[in-house]
Amino acid sequence: QVIKCKAAVLWELNKPFSIEEVEVAPPKAHEVRIKTKEYVQYNPSETKKNLCGGSAVKNLPANTGNVEESVLSSSPGDKVIPLFIPQCGKCNVCKHPEANLCLKFQLKEPRGTLNDGTCRFTCRGKPIHHFLGTSTFTQYTVVDEMSVAKIHADSPLEKVCLIGCGFSTGYGSAVKIAKVTQGSTCAVFGLGGVGLSVIMGCKAAGAARIIAVDINKDKFARAKQVGATECINPQDYEKPIEEVLKEVSGGGVDFSFEVIGRLDTMMSALLCCQEAYGVSVIVGVPPHAQNISMNPMLLLTGRTWKGAIFGGFKSKESVPKLVTDFMAKKFSLDQLITHVLPLEKINEGFDLLRSGMSVRTILTF
Numbered sequence: 001q002v003i004k005c006k007a008a009v010l011w012e013l014n015k016p017f018s019i020e021e022v023e024v025a026p027p028k029a030h031e032v033r034i035k036t037k038e039y040v041q042y043n044p045s046e047t048k049k050n051l052c053g054g055s056a057v058k059n060l061p062a063n064t065g066n067v068e069e070s071v072l073s074s075s076p077g078d079k080v081i082p083l084f085i086p087q088c089g090k091c092n093v094c095k096h097p098e099a100n101l102c103l104k105f106q107l108k109e110p111r112g113t114l115n116d117g118t119c120r121f122t123c124r125g126k127p128i129h130h131f132l133g134t135s136t137f138t139q140y141t142v143v144d145e146m147s148v149a150k151i152h153a154d155s156p157l158e159k160v161c162l163i164g165c166g167f168s169t170g171y172g173s174a175v176k177i178a179k180v181t182q183g184s185t186c187a188v189f190g191l192g193g194v195g196l197s198v199i200m201g202c203k204a205a206g207a208a209r210i211i212a213v214d215i216n217k218d219k220f221a222r223a224k225q226v227g228a229t230e231c232i233n234p235q236d237y238e239k240p241i242e243e244v245l246k247e248v249s250g251g252g253v254d255f256s257f258e259v260i261g262r263l264d265t266m267m268s269a270l271l272c273c274q275e276a277y278g279v280s281v282i283v284g285v286p287p288h289a290q291n292i293s294m295n296p297m298l299l300l301t302g303r304t305w306k307g308a309i310f311g312g313f314k315s316k317e318s319v320p321k322l323v324t325d326f327m328a329k330k331f332s333l334d335q336l337i338t339h340v341l342p343l344e345k346i347n348e349g350f351d352l353l354r355s356g357m358s359v360r361t362i363l364t365f
């Protein structure tokens with residue numbers, strides 16, 4: 001049966017969301033309809049960029065949102081987290097032991113539909129597109145079975161929702177992609193929610209020094225709370241930040257992370273890692289259709305330059321494990337949550353984000 005419910009719909013790029021009544025069609029084969037029980041994480045940075053005209057939301061109007069934790073309508077009581085990268089389990093990437101970018105992921109050519117090419121939402125007589133296969137700014141959504149993970153029945157939804165995107169992206173970049181080593185020195189550029197999660201990963205991996213870099217010094221206190229050992233504002237120095245970092249680390253850091261999404265800081269992060277063995281990881285999403293030109297000597301000397309989406313985690317199998325780790329108190333998510341707002345105030349949440357005042361806002365339904 002079709003369900004009518006409340007949702008935040010983006011009719012046009014660079015315009016606020018509008019709260020609407022939408023119709024949500026029943027799931028087809030290999031799909032599940034999810035009721036957003038209480039909370040949804042909203043992934044501010046992604047959507048912010050999309051609102052500014054990035055590539056992911058080409059198909060407007062879209063019902064956007066990244067990560068939601070919900071109850072499966074088919075078996076009430078099951079807690080789940082929707083996955084913006086699916087894990088089909090059958091493609092070459094899913095079968096590869098290390099990779100996570102399932103070939104069913106509509107990254108470069110987003111269609112704004114479920115896997116079968118059609119939409120489950122309508123509003124005011126018009127079809128509404130899906131966003132990254134999740135569409136979670138709504139009381140009910142429909143996702144493909146490969147885009148949802150069942151999690152521990154006792155999970156606190158208002159916290160573990162962060163595992164669906166920002167936290168795992170940062171944490172995995174440190175522990176899984178860079179493979180930060182015990183006693184190492186790390187530099188983290190950008191101290192938003194994802195950068196803070198990188199710091200937590202570096203700390204969990206036993207880094208001895210974690211140097212946090214940001215042009216907003218208001219970000220430093222929280223960075224220290226999650227594990228940064230020192231904080232640097234590039235604007236306090238005349239020389240380029242990579243030179244400063246090479247100096248303070250005695251020749252270059254072991255691991256560096258760009259968690260902003262800027263080409264200049266991606267280059268600085270590469271340059272500040274030790275030339276013979278440094279590893280630099282791109283975590284931030286770069287501006288659409290821009291290139292970096294670089295001297296190959298920077299890599300020929302021995303550096304490694306890599307990147308990953310969602311911290312390299314295979315989504316469907318890793319998300320439940322990360323939730324279990326959270327329940328076992330292997331990491332905390334409290335420092336990442338600064339605001340809680342009802343769905344109706346979604347636009348206020350984006351204002352908080354753009355001003356740099358929030359880390360992550362949890363929406364309540």
Ligand code: APR
Nearest residue numbers: 045190191192193194195214215216259260261283284285
């Ligand atoms: N140098 C240093 N820090 C900077 C600079 C700069 N030139 N420009 C911005 N920053 C800082 C901001 O002050 C802010 O603290 O980078 C931080 C970015 O944080 P957020 O905008 O909150 O972003 P976040 O949600 O952490 O995501 C970061 O990772 O997964 C990606 O899409 C995501 O590209 C985004 C990035």
Ligand code: ZN
Nearest residue numbers: 088091094102
């Ligand atoms: Zn796959």
